Amino acid sequence: xxxxxxxxxxxxxxxxxxxxxxxxxxxxxxxxxxxxxxxxxxxxxxxxxxxxxxxxxxxxxxxxxxxxxxxxxxxxxxxxxxxxxxxxxxxxxxxxxxxxxxxxxxxxxxxxxxxxxxxxxxxxxxxxxxxxxxxxxxxxxxxxxxxxxxxxxxxxxxxxxxxxxxxxxxxxxxxxxxxxxxxxxxxxxxxxxxxxxxxxxxxxxxxxxxxxxxxxxxxxxxxxxxxxxxxxxxxxxxxxxxxxxxxxxxxxxxxxxxxxxxxxxxxxxxxxxxxxxxxxxxxxxxxxxxxxxxxxxxxxxxxxxxxxxxxxxxxxxxxxxxxxxxxxxxxxxxxxxxxxxxxxxxxxxxxxxxxxxxxxxxxxxxxxxxxxxxxxxxxxxxxxxxxxxxxxxxxxxxxxx
Amino acid sequence: xxxxxxxxxxxxxxxxxxxxxxxxxxxxxxxxxxxxxxxxxxxxxxxxxxxxxxxxxxxxxxxxxxxxxxxxxx
Numbered sequence: 433x434x435x436x437x438x439x440x441x442x443x444x445x446x447x448x449x450x451x452x453x454x455x456x457x458x459x460x461x462x463x464x465x466x467x468x469x470x471x472x473x474x475x476x477x478x479x480x481x482x483x484x485x486x487x488x489x490x491x492x493x494x495x496x497x498x499x500x501x502x503x504x505x506x507x508x509x510x511x512x513x514x515x516x517x518x519x520x521x522x523x524x525x526x527x528x529x530x531x532x533x534x535x536x537x538x539x540x541x542x543x544x545x546x547x548x549x550x551x552x553x554x555x556x557x558x559x560x561x562x563x564x565x566x567x568x569x570x571x572x573x574x575x576x577x578x579x580x581x582x583x584x585x586x587x588x589x590x591x592x593x594x595x596x597x598x599x600x601x602x603x604x605x606x607x608x609x610x611x612x613x614x615x616x617x618x619x620x621x622x623x624x625x626x627x628x629x630x631x632x633x634x635x636x637x638x639x640x641x642x643x644x645x646x647x648x649x650x651x652x653x654x655x656x657x658x659x660x661x662x663x664x665x666x667x668x669x670x671x672x673x674x675x676x677x678x679x680x681x682x683x684x685x686x687x688x689x690x691x692x693x694x695x696x697x698x699x700x701x702x703x704x705x706x707x708x709x710x711x712x713x714x715x716x717x718x719x720x721x722x723x724x725x726x727x728x729x730x731x732x733x734x735x736x737x738x739x740x741x742x743x744x745x746x747x748x749x750x751x752x753x754x755x756x757x758x759x760x761x762x763x764x765x766x767x768x769x770x771x772x773x774x775x776x777x778x779x780x781x782x783x784x785x786x787x788x789x790x791x792x793x794x795x796x797x798x799x800x801x802x803x804x805x806x807x808x809x810x811x812x813x814x815x816x817x818x819x820x821x822x823x824x825x826x827x828x829x830x831x832x833x
Numbered sequence: 834x835x836x837x838x839x840x841x842x843x844x845x846x847x848x849x850x851x852x853x854x855x856x857x858x859x860x861x862x863x864x865x866x867x868x869x870x871x872x873x874x875x876x877x878x879x880x881x882x883x884x885x886x887x888x889x890x891x892x893x894x895x896x897x898x899x900x901x902x903x904x905x906x907x
Contacts, residue, residue: 777854
């Protein structure tokens with residue numbers, strides 16, 4: 433039995449993010465110390481699980497709780513501790529709220545949005561082609577595509593994107609915004625969504641926010657108005673910040689792996705498999721967080737985690753586990769067996785996973801099909817990467833074709 | 834009382850192993866080789882399995898009543 437008070441905790445993240453490269457320490461830890469003590473920039477110390485099986489246990493086993501993080505000084509990357517949202521809940525509370533919106537994000541419903549998403553992608557590429565190279569892929573393609581889709585799904589005016597896109601940064605910021613700005617932006621975002629909720633009540637529309645409002649009004653015992661507003665704001669923010677970032681990341685990986693890109697171009701039917709591999713390969717997060725608290729003593733990775741101790745599961749490390757993935761550090765767009773957990777695992781498995789998959793498939797498919805000469809328009813070292821965020825991504829991506 | 838009971842099925846072709854159902858209804862589902870599977874096919878009627886079926890991101894879970902009528906997903 434390890435006495436945790438005597439083990440020096442490693443600072444986590446282990447190193448400053450270097451583009452999309454994963455710190456080699458993860459591989460070493462998976463081999464020699466699969467459960468390790470870590471200290472994040474804020475909050476109490478935690479365990480970090482790095483192996484695929486252990487991460488799935490931490491995220492999927494009912495003996496690990498997110499609700500138990502409430503009231504604790506949760507280990508985190510952000511100065512502010514977000515409490516009260518769906519990510520701070522366990523079943524059955526979590527189920528009650530998730531079911532309010534889950535239907536809108538099933539594979540079947542998302543498939544109905546694919547033609548419209550294709551149309552948006554084509555229009556964005558048409559505009560880029562008409563203006564001529566170079567173009568910033570972040571600004572002209574990766575940002576408007578997911579924002580337009582989530583706006584139409586939720587019923588948020590696309591014309592307001594300059595407002596909520598700025599406020600949404602509060603969800604993914606670590607140091608890029610001050611704590612006061614983060615609070616201000618979140619208040620603005622919640623106020624904005626609250627106003628849309630009131631509008632729907634006066635004048636019903638055919639969108640998800642309205643469906644949420646109607647569910648709330650019919651079952652006031654089940655959801656509070658604040659929960660509805662917070663959830664809708666979370667869907668708007670998380671619903672685009674992630675895909676906005678992953679689309680350029682994926683394009684960057686493809687353009688820096690020309691042989692793999694050529695293989696993909698040869699057959700558009702390969703795009704869905706390629707997107708799964710990119711989800712596995714690209715470590716979107718600078719680090720993982722959202723620790724799960726053990727509700728009883730549980731053995732993980734050969735260590736007895738005591739009841740009440742927080743454990744973080746590293747998605748990026750699990751996705752490179754050599755006992756699950758052959759040659760895990762190699763990008764293999766045709767990888768056949770790919771049980772990656774890039775969208776998480778368990779009850780908090782990304783609600784928008786199917787939507788994100790579809791958007792990434794459409795986005796990457798459109799770039800590959802329509803811009804066969806696509807290339808990064810500046811020398812690779814001159815690319816600017818975002819900093820002070822929980823996600824890795826390009827601030828700008830100048831491309832030509 | 835099997836005649837009033839429900840049946841749960843997981844379509845292994847559709848299941849993506851998100852673990853959502855196991856988290857919501859651990860008494861009714863478990864993970865096996867990375868995919869969800871019912872612990873027992875026949876279950877007593879309970880809201881929990883409906884929750885799991887309604888929340889499955891790929892609608893891989895079907896809940897049926899004793900005369901094969903689909904109860905969830907709706």
